[in-house]
Amino acid sequence: MKLLLKLLLSLMLLLLIVLSVGYAFLRSHWGITTVSRWISDATPYHLSVQRFTHDWSHPLRFELNTVTFGEDGQPALLITDKLTLTLTAHQLISPLHFSRITIEQGTLVLSNLTPEVTLPVSADHLVLQAVKLLNPYPTHCLSAKKIDGILSPWQPSQQALLGKKFTFAFSAQMVNIAHQQFDKLVATGNKDHERLIINTLSGAVERGTFSGQLSRSADGQWQVPSLQLDNIRFQTTKRLNELLRPFTLAAIELHNLSINHLSIVGPDWVINDLSATGQHLVNPPSPSGHLVVDAQSVVIGTEEWSKPHLTLTAQNDALSIDKFNVGWARGTVTARGQWQKSSGNLSLDELSLNDIRYTLPENWRAFLHTELPQAISSITVKSFNFNNGLLIDVTPQFPFQMTAAHITGNQLLLAEQHRWGLWAGTAEYYAAAATFNRQDVRALWFTLEANNETLVLRDIKSLVDEGPMVGNLTVSQQPPHTFALTLRGDKVPYAALTARLWPQPLSGRGSFTLQLKGALPSLLEAPAYLDGTITTPTFTQRVAP
Template sequence: MKLLGKLLLSLVLLLLVLLSLGYAVLRSHWGIAAACRWISDATPYHLSISRLSHDWSHPLTFHIDQVTFGEDGQPALLIAGKLSLSLTARQLISPTHFAQITIEQGTLVLSNLTPEATLPISADRLELQAVKLLNPYPTNCLSAKQLNGALTPWMPSQQAVLGKRFTFNFSAEDVHVAHRQFDKLIAQGSKDFQQLTITALSGAVERGTFEGKLSRSAEGQWQIPRLQLDNIRFQTDKGLADLFAPAMLPPVTIQDLTINHLSIVGRNWVINDVSANGQNLSNISGLAGHLALNAESLMLGTEQWSQPHLRLTAAEGNVTLDQFDADWAKGTVSAKGQWLRKTGALQLDKLDFSNVRYTLPSDWRQFLQSPLPQAIQSITLNNLSVENGLFIDISPDFPFQMTAAHITGSQLQIAQQHQWGLWKGEAEYYAAAATFNRQDIRALWFKVSATPDELRVQDIKGLIQEGPMIGNLAISQSPTHPFTLSLQGERVPYEAFTHWFWPHPLSGQGNFSVNLKGNLPSLTASPSSLQGTFTTPSFSQPVGSE
């Protein structure tokens, strides 16, 4: 027994001598350089270390200065000013697994790690202190400065450098994620394979702040119990419709959304000082939820809306416009209605304009000939009201103006099959004064009725100077739009007709009758053909063009 005891004591002493010798060698410049060469030659990685240090007050922790580590044939994955390794009893059976790894004042370049590589080390805890992170892949851009935080545990695997299951907390500055910049970002949470949970998220972005919490399921659906955005200002190259296109939004549910003083500058649109509240907003099984929104102004192209107020309710993919009010064109506009997802029908139960002063854009005729967005198949105005409107068209070929206009309409279908028009409904129009191609008409009044087969403008009445005029217009809804027009008047100045269709100068005044027929390429275009007669007591002349 004494011999066995002496043998064990000798082995322990020998082990201590070897450990002391190894400790001394590794702390020398020659020893650490030799160890780095051996690791670089024996493994598919390259390693460079400047100095190894150790403090006996923390006997299981070693500090390494000026570390460079990466795959053979690749630029460095890690360049660190200081790396700390905390040992554990597990080192006896798993030498490359540590209790804790701490990286200080370093740079991680994730794109320098090939997807098929698996890092040979792991730890119960990975801690980062003032680390710079880079991942400049064009499709997954990620970078950060002053990254501080911890990952528990850190078990890297192939194509998962952070591991598949861990908890985390971190803070960083100047963060870039998918080409979006955050001045500051703080997050804590966990990941379990493809399921991500962020229990606390906050930061600063675009001169504003945000906070909330969220989670992503293994199927890629996002659940956001709470999200608040404050004083954020940002720009985008997307159009307003593109920004909310289904391809731009992942499947997401937001239970509680709060927005304060948000402003966005987009491509051909601007919205200023938005405040909004939303509950149970979702696009997973069709649109759902409730949203109330106020803004200082909204600009779409050349159109500007002041103080818009919007309330929406969505269920089963259908959207109800509970309320829309705004100041527009020096007047006001308000609307209520709904959009039905299955049919693409937009039905406005109410559309009211009051005291608007509106100059039509130069391309308004082309706009009415262009198709509606794919999501809107038809538009119906159940009740239309225009009070004291002023409408001006300054196009040089046929300008017009309507002053103190009043319009009432019901069941007006102004679009079908993605095309503008007037397909159903009835309306009544009155304007105290109107000008058509520089010819004044007072007290203009008429009725409009439309069916899928025909559009009628009936009981046209007006005064040209002191002469009354009456008439009727009928337009077929067929593609060539054949039409008939009849007008009669008394004591009317004949020069009015030289402003409209008569090619020769006329003078005097008196009675007249006009009967015309022809075809229209569209409801907003000039006739492609015109035939008829213009009759006065002194002459009767044919009117025609082919």
């Protein structure tokens, strides 16, 4: 028994001597560099440590100074001034698993790690203090400065350097993601394989601030319990529809949104001082979503809208436009209605334009030939009012102007099967004064009826010079768009009617009856042919096709 006791004491003494010699060996510069070189030769990694320090007041904590670590054949993954390893009893069965690994004043270069490689070390806690992060791959451009944080536990795996399941709390002075800079970024949360929860997220971006919460389910569904943006101003090279496309395609739930004083400048558009609040904003829409948007101004191309206001409510398959009003062309526009997602029908209960002063763009006819977006198949306006408007077209081929125009319409079908037109409804039109191809017309009035087959202007009444003129016009909605026009007048200048239609325009004034037929390449183009007669008390002239 005494012999066994002496043997154990001898072994313990020998072990203590070996540990003391090893400890002294590692504390020397030559010793730690020799161990680093041995590890580099014996493993698929390269390691360089300049100094090993230890304080017996913290017996389980060891410090490595001026450390470089990475894969063989690759630049360094980690370069740091100080790496602290805190041991645990777990070292007895897993020597490379530590209680805590702390990196101070270091740089992590993520692109220098092969995705298929699993790092051999792990820890209950990974602590970063003033660490710089780089990942310069073009598809995952990521960098950060002065990261402070903790990740628990840290169990790296293939293609998951941070591990698959952990909690985290980080802050960074500056973060660049895909060339977008965020300052004073703070984030806390946890990750469980594909499931991610960020309990707090805040920072500064584009001269403003943001804060919120978000999560991603295992199937890729994003949920944002809250998001607040304040005083953000930025420029983009994307067009407005390109900027909004990811939000319309992504599966996302945004429960509470608050935007204050957001301004965006695009290549040909500007949104100035936008504020918004929203609840339960879901793509696809939820039955209880609500959004209120206001802005100081919106500019798209040459068009400008001042102080737009929009209130939307989602109702199952429908999106209700509870309120819309905006200043435009020195007047105002108001509307309310709803849009059906399944059918693409936009139905406006009311559309009013008041005191508009608008010069039509040169391409307005071509625009009416373009198809509507896929999301809108038809547009119906149940009640339409155009009050005291001024419309001007300066096209050289056929300029016109309508002054003090008033239009009231009911059940107007303005688009069908993605095509603009006037496919149904009734309307009444009045203009105090008008000019068609430089011919003045006063007190122009008529009623309009439309269906899929014909477009009819009834009881056309006007004054040309001092002479009254009345008539009717019928136009086929289907190609070749044949039409029939009848006009009667008294004391009307004949030149006003014949200057563009007859080879030898008439002169003088008097009574007349005009019968004219023809066909239009489209409802917005000049006639393809004309056939008709003009009859006066003294003669008859004909225009032949």
